[in-house]
Amino acid sequence: MGRNVMRRRHASLSGPSARQSQPRQQPLDITSIGHVLDDQSLAETTALLTDEKQVQHAYELLQSTSLFIYFVIERHRIFVRRHTGKSPPWTKDGVLRNFRFTNDFRVLDRGCQFGLTDVIHKGPSDFRSRVFRVLAFSLFVSQKTYSFLESRFGSPLLEENFDLDKWNEALDDYVADGNKVTTGAYQISAPTVDQVGDPIYHHRLIRLLALLLQSKVSEQIEDCRELCDLHSVLARFPSLTRFLGYQVALNLNMIPGLGLAEDWVIIGPGAQRGLQTIFGNGLPPRLHIVALKWLCENIRPLSVKAGYPEHDIPTLAPGYPALTPVDVEHILCEFHKYAKLVDHARYPCRGSQMPKHRNFPRLDSWPMVTARQPENKLPCHVAREQQNQQYTTPHPDDDGEYWPQHVLEEKGIGSGSHLLRVRWVGYPPNADTWESAQLLTQSSPDVVRAFRQRIDQLEALRLSLISKKAGDPA
Known part of the structure; x- marks a missing residue:
């Protein structure tokens, strides 16, 4: 009896009413980008990636690099057309027209625009x-x-x-x-x-x-x-x-008064797959950041080489460099999804998360997009120049010692190699080193004590929160 019930239930789910309830999707029109799919202008362009040991690694870019550059430019064209009040459709690209992708610039996405207008700038400053x-x-x-x-x-x-x-x-x-x-x-x-x-x-x-x-x-x-x-x-x-x-x-970082240079990046899984679509699956994780920054620095020359005019290269405002590493990480994740939709056979990228299919409202009901920028935020390269002024890179003292400023984190707790990551006085983050917790405690006890106090205070608060019952004072 149970099997018969299950069989009938399964049949009802696959019947006409179930099929009619599924959203109807038109075949994707990619004829407008046929020339991009066949473009060989960027294929075999050599990217020299220098690792942390200053060893150079040469990678020949794959043909999909042309598709990446096209995606970067066309996605921002769509934003500009919407922002300037043009009527849809804003692109002939069937994939970009029928699926949702985030903007090239992270700050232009709806969540960030809401964060600027309705969160940061709404209330006490x-x-x-x-x-x-x-x-x-x-x-x-x-x-x-x-x-x-x-x-x-x-x-x-x-x-x-x-x-x-x-x-x-x-x-x-x-x-x-x-x-x-x-x-x-x-x-x-x-x-x-x-x-x-x-x-x-x-x-x-x-x-x-x-x-x-x-x-x-x-x-x-x-x-x-x-x-x-x-x-x-x-x-x-x-x-x-x-x-x-x-x-x-x-x-x-969008809060006025912070505005730190966005040239430091953590690469998410989608962006990692996007990098492999451009550099190949042989790109090792230790070169992911290097490859991303190479792309960031070379989007302009790659765009020109692919035949795009300078005015089509995305920028937030005159005088701003095209994109930051933060933006490129943002784009790579979306590009990975886009490439799969365009031609899964040609771009058999790993990963299953796909963009949402658009359900188009009436043309006159599309919301206007906004382009508010964080107040007093400097272009990334200017912010970097200003931040670098704090680093005096002092010479060691007479005993050949450098001075630890503070401890940032630890690893290997309870093992034979308990290490602390140290920021040194007058030196930037790329000079941070992992030092023996035992030796640093002996040489700089105050620095280690300050770090340990922060960790212990947070742990005490966490344990207090665990024991809290509804109605107890926070």
């Missing part, structure tokens, strides 16, 4: 208040969830009104009404139950926010002078390690 609002938005990356919280607790959201139990109750109601608290955009994984307690997913996200606030993270962020240091601060907190913490760091 002091640094701490802005950090609170950006963190509250970044944990969900959902405009709808953030707006709901404002409707429940007042607009703008204020740290002094934050109450863990009340926010939990509000989101319980929100979820009970059938809403999702997060989106798929670099969704922040909630800390585990072991890390912060509470079995409910969105409660743990709120507990993460509480932990960030209790640790006075805004003070630590304000002291950061490099994007990688901002990421190191966040990476101490559960679930904000590596790529997800990097995305939150980029959101925070």
Whole structure:
């Protein structure tokens, strides 16, 4: 009987009514890019990649490089056409017309534009208040969830009104009404139950926010002078390690007064596959960052070589270099999806995540796109020049010793090789070294003690949060 029921149920799912409920997708028209698919102008262009040991590695670019350059230029053309009020369709490319891809410039994406207009610049302008609002938005990356919280607790959201139990109750109601608290955009994984307690997913996200606030993270962020240091601060907190913490760091970097040079990057899995589509599957992980920065520096000459006019090369404003490493990482992930849709047989990239198919509204109902920029933010190369002025690269003292400034992180705890990553006085992040924890404790006890105090304080706050029950003081 059970098998018969299951068979009938399966048959009903595959019947006419089920087929009719599926969204109808028109065949993708890629005839407009046939010339790009056949373009050999960039194939076998040699990229010289220099590793950390100053050894050069030569890679011949694959034919798909022409498709990458086309994607970069055409995607930004679409944005410009929309921003200047032109009517759709904004491209003849059937893939770009029927699927959603993020913008070339991360700051132009809807989430970042909302973050600038409705989060950073809506409310008190002091640094701490802005950090609170950006963190509250970044944990969900959902405009709808953030707006709901404002409707429940007042607009703008204020740290002094934050109450863990009340926010939990509000989101319980929100979820009970059938809403999702997060989106798929670099969704922040909630800390585990072991890390912060509470079995409910969105409660743990709120507990993460509480932990960030209790640790006075805004003070630590304000002291950061490099994007990688901002990421190191966040990476101490559960679930904000590596790529997800990097995305939150980029959101925070839009706050006026921070604006750190965005030439430091963490490559996500989609961008890694995008690099392999251009450089080949033989590109080792240790050269991923080098290859990405090579692309960033060479998008302009590659575009010119492929026959595109200078005015088509994407830029945010006159005088700004075309794209930063942050933007190129952003693009590579989207390009990987695009290449699969254009010709999966030719570009058999790994990975299954694909862009969403567009459901087009009436032509007169398309929302206008905005292009707000972070206030007082300098072009990446100018910000880098200014940040480099703090590095005096002093000579060692009379004993041949350099002075440790602070410890950033540790690894190998409990093993025979417990190491601490050290920033040296007057030196940039690329001069950081891993030093023996035992030896550094002997030579610079105050530096190690300051690091250990930060870690111990955070651990005490985390354990206190685990033991907290509903109704207990935060």
